[in-house]
Amino acid sequence: MTSAAQPAAPYAGAPRQPGHGPDQDVPRTVTAPATPGDRVFRGVLRLAGLSVFAIMGLIAFFLILRGTDALRTVGWSFLTEQKWQTAAHNFGIAAVLPNGLLIAVIALVIAVPVALGTAIFISEYAPVRLRAALISLVDLMAAIPSIVYGLWGLFFLQPRIIGFVRWMANHLGDTIPFLKVRIGDIGTSYTSSTFIAGVVVSLMIIPIVTSLSREVFSQAPQGEREGAYALGSTRWGMVRAVVLPFGKGGVIGAVMLGFGRAMGETIAVALIISPNFKAITHILENGANSISALIALRFGESDALSLSALMAAGLVLFALTLLVNVLAGIVINRSRSGAATAD
């Protein structure tokens, strides 16, 4: 406010006393009494805000309520059992959960470099005229339905990637054990695997990681960029010294968010995999699974215990993704508030 510029204060930071002379104006706090209409309005809005809590709470509540039966039947072995034989009261997520995480990890390994490259490309290298179009295109990629990714992965990608997969299995398999394929060398040994599911899921998380990282990259302060150039830096030197360090927090958050999305991805995975219930150790072999694919493929079973078991599995997925996403949200928000103070 103007009072800071007044010479009346004897020294900088001297306590000002309001009301002593016209030079020492301080802004006065205006309080307006809320009208009844406003009070109703705010109440309604607050309800809408709280509905988010209500929805998330209800989701947790009903998954727990419906999953209790199954959890009570098998107890702690729900977490340690690999098989999924609900009729025999012998089921657990010890295979599907790690396999789903494995798919997500493969997806991240492929998606993160591509997404970061694209984000840097859009924010630093692309011609200014193309930039808006590219941003729209990445958003469009996020809007393509997952069933279309599944179709594409199953009918287009899978037949074309088999040669590459076979090459990896035969040539790298001896040195890198998890790339080995132990079943016979026929075409179907290499299909419907954890790896192919991971590749398709990676395409689905590329747009998320890209758009979030691009956003933080483009917020890197202009002054520091110019400073780097003025010191004789090449463009890559500038990116490495200014843009990447500045965007680090946001990128970590974006990757976590991508991980959460990859864990929950259902339809594309369910279309591609051929489900099995062993913990996967060899990612190129036929057969994979994840919690969400398990639910999508098995929900048709009509007996109550099977459904309850799926609800329990869904609860685990819900809790895990919620945890990852909230953490990611906190990381991103922190990096954003840092961005606000940097310039």
Place this chain on the structure above:
Amino acid sequence: MTTLDLPPVAASGPAGAPAPAAVDPPRPEKRIRIGGVTRDDVLTVAGAATGSLALDWVLYERVLPFSGAFGFLICWYLLFLAGYYLLGRLQWNPMMVRDRLIAVVAWSSGLLVVGLIADQIGYVGSRGWEAAQHLNFFTESMEHTGPLDPLTSGGALNAIVGSLEQLGLATLFAVPLGIAAAVFMSEVGGRLARPVRTLVEAMTALPSIVAGLFILGVVIITFGFEKSGLAASLALTVMMMPIVTRAAEVVIRLVPGTLREASYALGGSQWRTVWNVVLPTARPGLVTAVVLGMARGVGETSPVLLTSGFTSQFNGSPVDGHQVSLPLYIWNYVKQPYDGMIARGFAAGLTLMGVVLILFVTARVLGGRRPGQLTRAQRRRFDREARRQRAAAAGGVARPYALPPRAER
């Protein structure tokens, strides 16, 4: 890249109005172009690309026992990078080569993403056209069509209607709730706003199958309703609401605070301010938020899979009995081992992509502007108005120039 801000004289030099010929003006300063592409750059990239392509062909197809298009492309790319590095080393110093190499990698990842999108759209389009070229695909349901019937019989009318109805209902539920939550976060605020925002962000990434499972657990198992389009639209609501909220909050925050203050200064209450000032100002962005939510909702498969039930018959009522939608239609038919059914699935995929694209383009066209920013036509109209008023105030003729006919505006 613009890292230098030259004075506007220089910037508008060559593009500005031609100087009168009578006086000899000083040569307009030219803006210095930093970066840019020289012929050497282009030729280096082209040379590396062709050289590596030829080498790749020889190695991959003739010498080494590889097969498959995917591996061919990967090898080509790796050879290209190596070739580019070598070519670069012939002309530039190491630091510059590294810079160029990174630039090439950045460009290629951008091109990869563009190529992937084009490939997906193109592939689904070409596979889907086989069934979608027969008009009956859009006018019939699958009720009387067997697995081996030709593509001239049966279609996805039931799924299209189901998708539109479920999407409409979900929009009806999600939009008021979502926008109200967004207004709450940005206009009311308070201690609650931050946790709500964090939760909305977490909810955006809620696995879609969990939303389906939730509605399955509540509506169908606990309350014992039949699977129906309404249940599906509730599941879609859970998916769409956070998307609408987040996008709406961003645009509402962009509404200039001065507008709100003006409204308060005129004696408006808070709800009047929001209703008459904030929301109308943010309208284009809000429409975008809604349409983006719809684009997302219409493609969701797993919530619908668990809650709407599958039927091959036409069902126009979302509250009564199973109702199929486009994603579910695809999911069901591409898993069947019949070529005709897979073709129908692809045609439905094409239709779904079409719907998503239309929604998406609508969102872009409506939402390219920031709140309060005028369209070009609006700005022209305001300019004209302002000029006329200035002229009138200066005592000149009220209409110094002819206004264009109404139709042109």
